[in-house]
Amino acid sequence: MIIVMKTKAKEEQVEGVIKKIQELGYRPHVSRGVERVIIGAVGDERHRTRLQALDSMPGVDSVIPILKPYKLASRDFKAENTLVPIDDGPVVGGKQFVVMAGPCSVESMDQLRETARAVKEAGASVLRGGAFKPRTSPYSFQGLEKEGLEMLAEVRKETGLPVVTEIMTIGDLDLVCQYADILQIGARNVQNYPLLRKVGTTRKPVLLKRGMMVTVEELLMAAEYILMGGNQNVILCERGIRTFETATRNTLDISAIPVIKEKSHLPVLADPSHSCGYWQYVHALSLAALAAGADGLLVEVHSRPQEALCDGGQSLKPEKFHRLMDALRNLAPAVGRDLSPQVRGSNARAIA
Amino acid sequence: MIIVMKTKAKEEQVEGVIKKIQELGYRPHVSRGVERVIIGAVGDERHRTRLQALDSMPGVDSVIPILKPYKLASRDFKAENTLVPIDDGPVVGGKQFVVMAGPCSVESMDQLRETARAVKEAGASVLRGGAFKPRTSPYSFQGLEKEGLEMLAEVRKETGLPVVTEIMTIGDLDLVCQYADILQIGARNVQNYPLLRKVGTTRKPVLLKRGMMVTVEELLMAAEYILMGGNQNVILCERGIRTFETATRNTLDISAIPVIKEKSHLPVLADPSHSCGYWQYVHALSLAALAAGADGLLVEVHSRPQEALCDGGQSLKPEKFHRLMDALRNLAPAVGRDLSPQVRGSNARAIA
Amino acid sequence: MIIVMKTKAKEEQVEGVIKKIQELGYRPHVSRGVERVIIGAVGDERHRTRLQALDSMPGVDSVIPILKPYKLASRDFKAENTLVPIDDGPVVGGKQFVVMAGPCSVESMDQLRETARAVKEAGASVLRGGAFKPRTSPYSFQGLEKEGLEMLAEVRKETGLPVVTEIMTIGDLDLVCQYADILQIGARNVQNYPLLRKVGTTRKPVLLKRGMMVTVEELLMAAEYILMGGNQNVILCERGIRTFETATRNTLDISAIPVIKEKSHLPVLADPSHSCGYWQYVHALSLAALAAGADGLLVEVHSRPQEALCDGGQSLKPEKFHRLMDALRNLAPAVGRDLSPQVRGSNARAIA
């Protein structure tokens, strides 16, 4: 932590800060510049809340943190990439580019089965589908809840595709864990700390979506809450941030991919569907995400988007998804990736 | 809902949309312009999710909603201002400008008591203080939890000030309700819909803080979740939105005050402390909020900010808070408001 | 400037940075922390471009500037408030709260005269009106140019109100200077450096509007370009920044008022009309700006807004402006300000 004193700070104010730094258990390191005094506080900055409060001391201009505020999520802490294996499914974070696809929400057995078969055939290796839906409007469809989870389980059995589905509240943890292979924490819950702590106590893979108002640093801090509980199976997901641009629903922060790869060892997916909000742009953004170094995608596919109860306008039809998978398969080798192949053993299970 | 067709949409595509609108139970109203066809879908737009999905039909350029997506929160639904009475405290939303003040987090009995007495003396009519703290970093102080609630209760008894404190998760509802006069939903939980539904089942006043990336419309939708449960005691709070400006921690969206007053009947406070993040600007922003028509303030005051475990840099010292209250008291009549007087009966209770 | 080395930076990399700092004429000051080395570069940071480039040296994690990048605009440089006197008009930056009002664009002699008389009567002390209009669309009305300037001059003579009008390009400087009492630099030109330098060579008061994506620091840097030329008569203007919120056209950054007052000695106005884009909110925002410490307002008034060629929806009608001026006059004493009185001598000139 660096404490920058005001231009006209008095010597006694400088002394006051030095004394306070020592009281808080840090070692002060004073540097007298042309215009002002700068004081370093040497020690573990992670517990720095109290140092931050120095900015209300007389004579202090600002307090600048130096260390990253996260530890377990950082590449300094763990240099090699984390691999997250999915039960009966792919490993996320390795050479394989993992595509998770399916409808925004589970609406009916027919819709889910039809879509699941289509995405499997095209080469997706995880099925996505929401049973609990966080909707801005209380008048919108809120998901089939338990019934939706049961449909996911049934289709999982039929197709062999492992399932990623959202959990919205602590009380549903046991229920959702029974059905889900990957627990999804939605963008609106990325700073729901009690929920993060709770999923940190399981060993289920967690797909943590970046909130639309959350910086990469804050996303890594959210991941830290899960990692602290001992659950290392964290997969991050960039899904668009909120900006002034209205041509797309959100703005896919493609730079977040290389930034996360540099700062953290955790795998990161991109969600092109929620990022842009229009199926027309999903193809281009998916290719961009692969090229930028993402470890996979979360894509919305719906067999009949114009009848969707949720986000129809951003869902790909099966034939467009097929075309996307072909394009990804074509592009992957040029950036040293494999596209996720058919899930091994799925047929066996589907048959059995 | 208005469906705008593409410039070159074919007649059969127009027919397809018309048919779909009818199937969904709306009445189509076709308007043929110079360049394109526009189709109105007449009917209750609130259940419009499925209309929105029309934008994935062939020939459709865009789908534009016309109605506001909220109802119970809107001024169209209820023209007169909602008044929210606080137990043993002021009424929020009336002539009185209600100042809620206190430390960001409850840290110790001494800190809380000292601060509470100071803010009461200065004329605050509600005590704020967090026992459960949502912190970006898992390494920061997370609140005293139950112990903090008990301190609040104790100081409430001593000073007669009703208490507003944050609830972070459904499981804590009964506990927090025992101690709090007002349930605070923090910015990070503004779209935690299960929590909103749950507090909607109580009749406790709820202070709903706007999220830093939530539009006014989305804030009103969040309020709608609470109102739907039958709890009419909703107080909104503007606390700064996230923008590119870094001179302040967030950007107080002062326009949100008149916008909310026009669109909704619910009372609205401003939180100048979290908005700017620096105590230096709290005075000016507080006066601005009063002048803009806010119904009150949520202000951080700490008897010794440089020792605060949380947000010390944005907390006013008691003497600065005193000066602020004097300035507000001076300004209030010019905009037709009274500053909240001492809470009646508080002494009696404190003595008993 | 502080150079933060990477956690695993090698000793030779540290030495390399130290050497480079010395080569660039700065004094290095090394601080060895628990996890990493931090190096201060002591010397005048204003010419720091080259120090910034150190972040491409091996072993360097980041380079953090300490000093403010502006000098002449800063309060450190000049402690007392700058007063900008307007010819035949008020002084901006003193006790008087100066209201500049008029139509967005000059459209006709009748429209301008009618509006000017109305705003004068209500107590405005400067007339605003654009002759050169920067319009997003090339198909929109672009201003009457020279003819508009002549109308402004004529109405100036009739009413005695000094005139503020926009200059868009260097080539128009002489022309605009002939007619304008205050040169307005619009939001889109706030970083048009050749234009800023050019108006810096005059001694005309300059009203510099903050760009909608410009930080307060960048605004002060833009002012620095003008001040460097020797023109001290700079008036800043907060006019709303671009955010994700769509309920208003832009978001009035009310905090910018106290931030600018703390960091700079220059006067600052607010433009509530462009900030929100709807006349309904102009009243509340104007009062807020006065309460927050602004030195005045720039308000759009149009005698017949529904016939305006530009920004009709955000213009106040004369009677609403009258009501606003009354409210401001009522509020001003509570924050130690006078509302600008009738311009002295204007009648004399108008009669003569």
Add this chain to the structure above:
Amino acid sequence: MIIVMKTKAKEEQVEGVIKKIQELGYRPHVSRGVERVIIGAVGDERHRTRLQALDSMPGVDSVIPILKPYKLASRDFKAENTLVPIDDGPVVGGKQFVVMAGPCSVESMDQLRETARAVKEAGASVLRGGAFKPRTSPYSFQGLEKEGLEMLAEVRKETGLPVVTEIMTIGDLDLVCQYADILQIGARNVQNYPLLRKVGTTRKPVLLKRGMMVTVEELLMAAEYILMGGNQNVILCERGIRTFETATRNTLDISAIPVIKEKSHLPVLADPSHSCGYWQYVHALSLAALAAGADGLLVEVHSRPQEALCDGGQSLKPEKFHRLMDALRNLAPAVGRDLSPQVRGSNARAIA
């Protein structure tokens, strides 16, 4: 244009709007819904400024435009891709992925020559380099101006690489046109309408950079100003927008690539260097831009970045640029593009 009346609008207010629409030369089309009346105004919306002003009429809730506000730049107007041929250089907008590379600013003959040779060798087909530099700080290096242009001309002769360089003000047009093959309009001048009109009168290719605060729609409107003058040789460039994220300097809006490709026929480049501000992320973003459908790149390369007078931290060293070009060449075929080959005839010219 669609005029939405308020829920409780009176019949006479509806009549008033209808009459006004007719007066303005449009045909009204009334639709009476469950809750409110909606009126379409049929006619050419491009000249719609005056319709917009209807939102200040009594009873009107809002006015919603339907048509795109640009015409010449739209794909509706011209379906096939525009190709922009560069003198002695590549064609932008065709199959070839065109890489323009070089230093941020021209600093010396040695620096420019060394860098130009390196980028040419790696396969860049246009040399970038600024002689006039718009710098936030007046204390930063402002460019070598005419001397810089002469260096560019000299190096152009030596290497055969055509040159793209920035023009900042109308007065420099003739000078810059003498030396530049492509006129660059910087992000800060994207809404400098007099400058846009002026370059529209030439037939030089114009590289128009998106401002950091400008929507895609506004960028296309800025292009419209140039196209209206008869200059069809407009190349757009996405260079990052301003958001709340601070891990990168700006946020590359990768979605803008497919959005522009859908809405317009103009070619579009990406500038990964300014987008992110750190050389570390330039490689990933460049690949992403190619995959997303961009027509080329504008990349900063500096032979000795740590000595750069401008933006050293975001410049690639020649060897890293070489590696990038190899990666692009490897990726291009997978998305149906060729990487720009060596410029034909350049050797001849260099030798002659």
